[in-house]
Amino acid sequence: MNWLPVTVSGRIYALLLLILALAPFIFEWINQPFYLDLLSRALILAIAVVSLNLILGFGGMVSLGHAAYIGIGAYCVGIPSYYDYYNGWLHLALALSVSATFALLTGAICLRTKGVYFIMITMAFSQMVYFTFLSLEEYGADDGLVIYSRSEFPEFISMDGATSLYYWIFALLLAALFFVHRLVHARFGRVIVGSKFNEPRMQALGFNTYRYRLACYVLAAMICSLAGMLLGNFTGFISPDMIGWARSGELVFMVIIGGVGTLFGPLVGTLVFVVLEEVLSAITVYWHLIFGILLVALVLFGKGGIHGWLSLLDRKSKAHD
Amino acid sequence: MTEHLLRVSSLHKHFGGIAATDDVNLAVKRGQVHAIIGPNGAGKTTLISQLSGQLKADSGDIEFRGRSIINDSAASRARQGLARSFQITSVVMQMNLLENVMLAVQGNSGHSFRFWAPVREDREMQEAAMASLAEVGLQDRAGLIAANVSHGEQRQLEVAMALAMKPRMLLLDEPMAGMGKEEGAMMVDILNRLKGDMTILLVEHDMDAVFSLADQLSVLVNGHIIATDTVDNIRGNHEVQKAYLGDGHA
Numbered sequence: 001m002n003w004l005p006v007t008v009s010g011r012i013y014a015l016l017l018l019i020l021a022l023a024p025f026i027f028e029w030i031n032q033p034f035y036l037d038l039l040s041r042a043l044i045l046a047i048a049v050v051s052l053n054l055i056l057g058f059g060g061m062v063s064l065g066h067a068a069y070i071g072i073g074a075y076c077v078g079i080p081s082y083y084d085y086y087n088g089w090l091h092l093a094l095a096l097s098v099s100a101t102f103a104l105l106t107g108a109i110c111l112r113t114k115g116v117y118f119i120m121i122t123m124a125f126s127q128m129v130y131f132t133f134l135s136l137e138e139y140g141a142d143d144g145l146v147i148y149s150r151s152e153f154p155e156f157i158s159m160d161g162a163t164s165l166y167y168w169i170f171a172l173l174l175a176a177l178f179f180v181h182r183l184v185h186a187r188f189g190r191v192i193v194g195s196k197f198n199e200p201r202m203q204a205l206g207f208n209t210y211r212y213r214l215a216c217y218v219l220a221a222m223i224c225s226l227a228g229m230l231l232g233n234f235t236g237f238i239s240p241d242m243i244g245w246a247r248s249g250e251l252v253f254m255v256i257i258g259g260v261g262t263l264f265g266p267l268v269g270t271l272v273f274v275v276l277e278e279v280l281s282a283i284t285v286y287w288h289l290i291f292g293i294l295l296v297a298l299v300l301f302g303k304g305g306i307h308g309w310l311s312l313l314d315r316k317s318k319a320h321d
Numbered sequence: 322m323t324e325h326l327l328r329v330s331s332l333h334k335h336f337g338g339i340a341a342t343d344d345v346n347l348a349v350k351r352g353q354v355h356a357i358i359g360p361n362g363a364g365k366t367t368l369i370s371q372l373s374g375q376l377k378a379d380s381g382d383i384e385f386r387g388r389s390i391i392n393d394s395a396a397s398r399a400r401q402g403l404a405r406s407f408q409i410t411s412v413v414m415q416m417n418l419l420e421n422v423m424l425a426v427q428g429n430s431g432h433s434f435r436f437w438a439p440v441r442e443d444r445e446m447q448e449a450a451m452a453s454l455a456e457v458g459l460q461d462r463a464g465l466i467a468a469n470v471s472h473g474e475q476r477q478l479e480v481a482m483a484l485a486m487k488p489r490m491l492l493l494d495e496p497m498a499g500m501g502k503e504e505g506a507m508m509v510d511i512l513n514r515l516k517g518d519m520t521i522l523l524v525e526h527d528m529d530a531v532f533s534l535a536d537q538l539s540v541l542v543n544g545h546i547i548a549t550d551t552v553d554n555i556r557g558n559h560e561v562q563k564a565y566l567g568d569g570h571a
C-alpha cells in the first residue's frame with residue numbers, strides 16, 4: 001500500500017492524527033470529558049505554534065511577539081460579540097484582516113532589523129497590543145471580557161457543543177498544516193528557507209528577500225489569528241493576559257521542543273508542553289521549577305527536538321533494511 | 322548597443338581612512354574575459370561587491386548595458402543580468418546541489434509569490450538546473466547536500482548557480498580560491514568553454530589561469546588601477562612587474 005507513510009516518524013505522525021481525529025469518541029468511551037477540553041486548548045495553541053514555526057522555523061525569524069495575533073483574533077470575536085454581532089464569518093473576516101494589517105505595518109519595520117533586535121522589536125509591538133487591550137475600559141480592560149455565545153455560522157457547521165468545536169479546531173489545524181506543507185515546497189517557501197540560511201546569496205540571485213519575508217510574516221500572523229478566534233470561542237472569556245510576552249515565549253518553546261522547521265514538530269511540541277504542564281501542576285505547586293528544568297534539558301540535549309529523535313528512528317530502520 | 326557591457330567611472334569607496342577603491346575606471350567589452358589581478362588587500366573583492374550591489378560606493382558611477390545601476394539593489398542588478406560568484410563559498414549548505422541551482426533558476430524566472438505548486442514537480446526548472454550543473458561537471462552529484470561535497474565541488478557549484486541565472490555578465494570572485502591543482506585545471510576548462518559566449522569579469526590569484534583565460538587585464542594596487550592592457554602587454558610592463566608579478570613571470 002503505497003499511500004502509507006514510508007518512514008517510522010511519518011507513521012507515528014499519521015497515527016497521531018488518527019488518534020486526534022477520533023479523540024472525542026475515545027474520551028467519551030473512557031468517560032473523561034475533561035480531556036477533550038485539554039486537547040481542544042492544546043490544538044488551538046498548536047495552530048498558533050504551526051504559524052510561528054512558519055516564520056521562526058522555516059524563515060529564521062525569531063519572534064517574541066507572536067501571541068499578539070492570538071489576542072487580535074480573540075478580540076475580533078469578543079468585541080463584535082459585545083455588540084451582539086455573533087456572525088462567525090464576520091469574526092473570521094475581521095480576525096484575518098486586522099491581523100494581516102497589523103502584521104504588514106509592524107513587520108515592515110521589524111524586518112528591517114536582524115537577530116536580537118528583531119526579537120526585541122517584535123516583543124515591543126506585542127506589548128503595545130497588550131497595553132492597548134489593557135486600556136480598553138469599555139471591553140473590560142484587565143478584567144477581561146465574557147463572550148456569551150459562540151460565533152455563529154448559519155447554514156454551515158455549528159461551533160456549539162464541545163465536540164463540534166473540537167472538530168472546528170482540528171479541521172483548521174489540518175488546514176494550517178497542509179497550507180504550510182504546500183507553502184514550504186512551493187517557490188515562495190524555497191525563497192523563505194533559502195533566506196534563512198543565506199540571505200546575501202539569495203539577494204545575489206535576484207530575490208528581494210525583504211518582500212518575501214514580509215509576506216511570510218503576514219501569512220503567519222493570519223494563521224495565528226485563527227487560533228485566537230478559536231480560543232475566544234473556546235474559553236468564552238478573553239483578557240489581555242492571553243498576549244503577555246511570556247505567552248509568546250511559551251509558543252517559541254513549543255516550537256523548539258517539537259523541532260524547529262519541521263512540519264509536525266510544532267504539533268507534537270505543543271501537545272507535550274500542554275500535557276507536561278497539566279501533569280506537573282497536578283503533582284506539586286512548585287511545578288514551574290521542574291518544568292523549567294525539563295525545558296532547559298530538552299533544549300540542551302534534544303537537538304532537533306522531538307522530531308529530531310523520531311528521525312533517528314527513521315535512520316535506524318533504514319540501517320536494518 | 323554600446324560596445325562596452327559594463328563601464329565603471331571614477332568609483333570611490335573608503336573604509337575609515339583607507340581608500341579601498343580609489344578612482345577606479347574600467348570598461349568591459351561584450352564577449353570578453355576581463356581579469357583583475359592585484360596583491361592581497363588591493364580591494365578586488367570590495368570592487369566586485371560594489372559592482373554587484375552588496376556594497377554601496379561612496380561616489381562614481383557604474384553603467385550596465387548603457388544604463389546607470391549605481392542606485393539599484395543587489396537583487397535588482399542580478400535580475401538585470403549581472404551575476405556574481407563569491408570568493409568565500411556562499412551557497413545554501415543545508416540544501417543539495419540541485420536545490421541550490423534551482424534557486425538560481427527560480428530567481429531568473431519571474432516572481433516567486435507562488436504558494437501552492439511544489440518546486441520539485443517543476444520539470445522545466447529542474448532541467449534548466451541540471452543543465453547548469455552539467456556545464457560545470459556536477460551532474461552526477463546533484464542529490465548531495467552542499468555541505469558534504471568537496472571544497473572544489475562547492476566552488477563549481479558557485480559557478481553553476483551564477484550560470485543558472487542566465488546572466489549577461491559574470492562577476493567571478495576568485496573561482497579557484499583554495500583549489501588543488503587538478504580542481505583548478507578543471508575550473509580553467511569550464512571557464513574556457515564559457516569564453517566567447519559570456520562576458521566575464523574575473524578576479525583571480527592564479528596567474529597561469531589568468532594569462533590563459535583573459536583578453537584584457539587590469540592591475541589593482543591599493544584600490545587604484547595602475548594599468549589596463551592586453552595580457553601580453555601587461556606581462557611586459559615593468560611597473561606591473563615591480564608592483565605585483567615579481568621576477569617569476571618576467
